[in-house]
Amino acid sequence: MRRGTxxxxxxxxxxxxxxxxIRRATDGVSRVELAADTGLxxxxxxxxxxxxxxxxxxxxxxxxxxxxxxxxxxLHLDPQGAHALGVHxxxxxxxxxxxxxxxxxxxxxxxxxxxGPDALVAAVAESARELVDEADIAPGGVLGLGVAxxxxxxxxxxxxxxxxxxxxxxxxPLRDELAGATGLAVLLEKDVSAAMVAxxxxxNRMHEGTSLFFYLGFGVAAAVAHDGxxxxxxxxNAGEIGHLIVDSDGPRCGCGNRGCIxxxxxxxxxxxxxxxxxxxDVATPRATxxxxxxxxxxxxxxxxxxxxxAGEVLRTSARRVAHGITLVADLVDADVxxxxxxxWARLAPVYLPAVRAELAAHATLREMHAVEVLGSAVGDDxxxxxxxxxxxxxxxxxxxSELIGRSGAVLP
Amino acid sequence: MRRGTxxxxxxxxxxxxxxxxIRRATDGVSRVELAADTGLxxxxxxxxxxxxxxxxxxxxxxxxxxxxxxxxxxLHLDPQGAHALGVHxxxxxxxxxxxxxxxxxxxxxxxxxxxGPDALVAAVAESARELVDEADIAPGGVLGLGVAxxxxxxxxxxxxxxxxxxxxxxxxPLRDELAGATGLAVLLEKDVSAAMVAxxxxxNRMHEGTSLFFYLGFGVAAAVAHDGxxxxxxxxNAGEIGHLIVDSDGPRCGCGNRGCIxxxxxxxxxxxxxxxxxxxDVATPRATxxxxxxxxxxxxxxxxxxxxxAGEVLRTSARRVAHGITLVADLVDADVxxxxxxxWARLAPVYLPAVRAELAAHATLREMHAVEVLGSAVGDDxxxxxxxxxxxxxxxxxxxSELIGRSGAVLP
Numbered sequence: 001m002r003r004g005t006x007x008x009x010x011x012x013x014x015x016x017x018x019x020x021x022i023r024r025a026t027d028g029v030s031r032v033e034l035a036a037d038t039g040l041x042x043x044x045x046x047x048x049x050x051x052x053x054x055x056x057x058x059x060x061x062x063x064x065x066x067x068x069x070x071x072x073x074x075l076h077l078d079p080q081g082a083h084a085l086g087v088h089x090x091x092x093x094x095x096x097x098x099x100x101x102x103x104x105x106x107x108x109x110x111x112x113x114x115x116g117p118d119a120l121v122a123a124v125a126e127s128a129r130e131l132v133d134e135a136d137i138a139p140g141g142v143l144g145l146g147v148a149x150x151x152x153x154x155x156x157x158x159x160x161x162x163x164x165x166x167x168x169x170x171x172x173p174l175r176d177e178l179a180g181a182t183g184l185a186v187l188l189e190k191d192v193s194a195a196m197v198a199x200x201x202x203x204n205r206m207h208e209g210t211s212l213f214f215y216l217g218f219g220v221a222a223a224v225a226h227d228g229x230x231x232x233x234x235x236x237n238a239g240e241i242g243h244l245i246v247d248s249d250g251p252r253c254g255c256g257n258r259g260c261i262x263x264x265x266x267x268x269x270x271x272x273x274x275x276x277x278x279x280x281d282v283a284t285p286r287a288t289x290x291x292x293x294x295x296x297x298x299x300x301x302x303x304x305x306x307x308x309x310a311g312e313v314l315r316t317s318a319r320r321v322a323h324g325i326t327l328v329a330d331l332v333d334a335d336v337x338x339x340x341x342x343x344w345a346r347l348a349p350v351y352l353p354a355v356r357a358e359l360a361a362h363a364t365l366r367e368m369h370a371v372e373v374l375g376s377a378v379g380d381d382x383x384x385x386x387x388x389x390x391x392x393x394x395x396x397x398x399x400x401s402e403l404i405g406r407s408g409a410v411l412p
Numbered sequence: 413m414r415r416g417t418x419x420x421x422x423x424x425x426x427x428x429x430x431x432x433x434i435r436r437a438t439d440g441v442s443r444v445e446l447a448a449d450t451g452l453x454x455x456x457x458x459x460x461x462x463x464x465x466x467x468x469x470x471x472x473x474x475x476x477x478x479x480x481x482x483x484x485x486x487l488h489l490d491p492q493g494a495h496a497l498g499v500h501x502x503x504x505x506x507x508x509x510x511x512x513x514x515x516x517x518x519x520x521x522x523x524x525x526x527x528g529p530d531a532l533v534a535a536v537a538e539s540a541r542e543l544v545d546e547a548d549i550a551p552g553g554v555l556g557l558g559v560a561x562x563x564x565x566x567x568x569x570x571x572x573x574x575x576x577x578x579x580x581x582x583x584x585p586l587r588d589e590l591a592g593a594t595g596l597a598v599l600l601e602k603d604v605s606a607a608m609v610a611x612x613x614x615x616n617r618m619h620e621g622t623s624l625f626f627y628l629g630f631g632v633a634a635a636v637a638h639d640g641x642x643x644x645x646x647x648x649n650a651g652e653i654g655h656l657i658v659d660s661d662g663p664r665c666g667c668g669n670r671g672c673i674x675x676x677x678x679x680x681x682x683x684x685x686x687x688x689x690x691x692x693d694v695a696t697p698r699a700t701x702x703x704x705x706x707x708x709x710x711x712x713x714x715x716x717x718x719x720x721x722a723g724e725v726l727r728t729s730a731r732r733v734a735h736g737i738t739l740v741a742d743l744v745d746a747d748v749x750x751x752x753x754x755x756w757a758r759l760a761p762v763y764l765p766a767v768r769a770e771l772a773a774h775a776t777l778r779e780m781h782a783v784e785v786l787g788s789a790v791g792d793d794x795x796x797x798x799x800x801x802x803x804x805x806x807x808x809x810x811x812x813s814e815l816i817g818r819s820g821a822v823l824p
Contacts, residue, residue, distance in 0.1 A: 010418075240742040240776040244656075333651075362667075
């Protein structure tokens with residue numbers, strides 16, 4: 001049932017709106033501009049800015065003279081005003097980052113994924129401790145720990161249910177175990193959702209309209225945001241697209257259909273096709289995720305070096321993925337698609353032009369608007385930075401749902 | 413850019429929240445209950461109720477004694493407090509309805525779709541006039557006219573771009589022409605979006621979490637809602653799913669792939685398969701939409717009468733559509749799917765069990781939650797009632813986006 005809203009909620013929301021505006025103003029912004037941009041009164045802006053200054057989230061900068069008015073003090077985000085930890089659990093590597101309030105990476109740890117959840121929890125806790133120690137942050141200066149993990153995730157209990165490719169992971173209470181091991185408040189989300197939150201926090205192209213994030217790693221997944229807010233779904237597990245059929249003449253999937261995107265875009269398929277063409281020699285059925293990942297890198301390097309056969313393997317997969325993007329973009333009426341995830345940087349040179357061409361030629365809604373296709377604004381760490389962004393977003397992002405007390409993730 | 417919110421917006425939103433709660437209380441609701449349910453103070457509730465009573469949107473009913481407290485006056489919606497007109501433009505028939513504030517149908521006109529937009533506008537204007545005259549509504553008692561049309565639609569200009577199956581329709585300024593012909597404020601939406609809004613207005617199962625509406629007519633389309641609010645997409649044209657591949661061994665589509673859902677579920681395909689099996693004798697390639705529609709009815713009747721071959725035609729199509737629903741439900745993490753549209757009532761006996769079985773067996777998220785599958789709560793008129801609901805929804809539904817001045821549709 002819809003609930004009404006009230007003054008404290010409105011005050012909190014407006015404060016988030018103002019902080020967001022200051023954060024996104026690369027050259028600073030004055031109180032007068034803030035009032036004009038947000039539609040709030042100058043008095044309200046002054047009160048909010050005073051609170052933000054007192055909390056050291058914002059600093060006053062230079063004074064700027066414009067026209068004949070009084071000089072205006074420019075306001076800037078203080079990136080040191082808050083920090084967050086983020087961890088991305090991938091089948092191959094774990095990436096842990098400490099970010100500042102702006103989502104900028106202050107410190108980073110990358111290590112091979114330990115086998116089993118107990119070893120993982122211990123290793124993450126140690127990395128978190130080291131990152132905070134090295135950065136010399138005051139106690140309480142870290143808002144919390146975000147974790148990006150393969151789904152599905154049981155959100156009420158913070159349990160990772162049964163991720164494919166992670167041996168020994170079944171119904172693991174990852175959120176509570178990490179909270180116990182680190183003493184921090186922990187937010188747990190699916191990897192693709194966390195990555196989308198990173199793009200929303202750091203990027204500047206997804207704040208109006210409907211946007212897609214497309215995750216390419218051992219699995220593929222898609223996240224949707226409307227007006228800058230993640231559409232997480234009923235159980236916050238939105239984004240499963242593995243069995244979307246993207247080529248009815250494509251390779252057979254375990255589900256019985258041909259050309260499911262999960263098969264078409266998986267490193268195992270790309271590597272197997274490269275082996276078949278004699279580009280590589282890897283025993284794919286028995287290869288570990290790490291071996292497959294290395295083999296995928298080799299295929300991408302061969303294509304970049306001009307190997308036609310390797311190029312064709314990548315172009316075929318790009319065409320199939322592009323068809324999937326077109327289908328999803330038409331379904332949700334998106335005007336921007338951002339790619340990221342562990343495989344992205346290697347695949348980008350072939351995928352970017354292929355996806356752009358497919359959307360321009362075949363999207364049903366191409367007459368209504370173009371669909372911009374971009375690589376992650378965050379880069380290779382998008383999963384880990386996304387995990388940290390969950391914490392920043394929860395604490396500071398202006399979300400209309402906040403106004404009616406239906407915030408998605410809640411710090412425990 | 414996110415804007416802040418303010419007291420007038422909060423007041424308007426809270427009034428919508430209270431009206432919505434009263435409207436959904438089938439046995440009435442007291443002021444004390446309203447305060448408890450909405451989280452608003454009793455004083456705020458009293459002020460809002462006084463305004464709703466003065467606007468005749470709400471009436472006071474019986475007094476109810478509960479425990480030892482004062483008897484409480486129960487509040488009910490006054491369905492006569494407002495009316496809306498809705499028109500659904502389908503390739504076969506046009507349906508026009510007048511509804512009361514509760515979305516209940518007060519009057520209805522159904523006529524074969526006139527050829528060309530000019531004849532359509534004239535016929536709709538005449539039907540609208542007749543419906544209002546017959547209902548004996550005070551001048552100004554009709555809030556506006558909603559129109560559900562095949563997409564895509566250019567929303568800023570209210571133009572229907574190029575609907576398949578409507579001859580002579582190219583870039584038609586339908587919204588403004590209907591406003592001119594009727595003197596009413598007109599809201600124009602895609603048919604599937606309007607149908608979803610009808611379900612949100614009349615149904616009681618889609619107010620939390622993510623919901624799907626699946627439209628079956630000459631085209632197929634899907635609408636998504638999050639927490640009771642339609643996700644209309646960047647250009648409000650979300651819902652295109654015609655080329656979603658649902659059976660990689662299915663019939664060939666004009667796009668080159670096999671088993672696109674638009675082909676698998678189209679009346680033309682079902683009728684052609686029935687002809688091939690000797691169930692019917694229709695020259696499908698030259699059949700008009702009306703002839704195909706009649707032939708589809710014949711196939712459904714044959715299946716209902718026990719014709720095994722006709723049953724198999726429908727079951728195959730149901731299995732394919734079910735696979736598509738599973739894909740979309742997994743993508744958006746929906747926990748309810750509602751079917752409707754012109755073909756639905758005929759297909760329901762075969763489709764409902766097939767879709768339920770497919771979701772229970774194959775949805776990736778089935779371990780997280782079941783997906784409920786329902787037929788439209790509104791029934792055969794869902795397009796037209798949906799069109800009227802656009803007007804009611806715009807005027808009265810509580811939408812968080814309203815709080816920050818980003819309402820979707822706006823009455824001109």
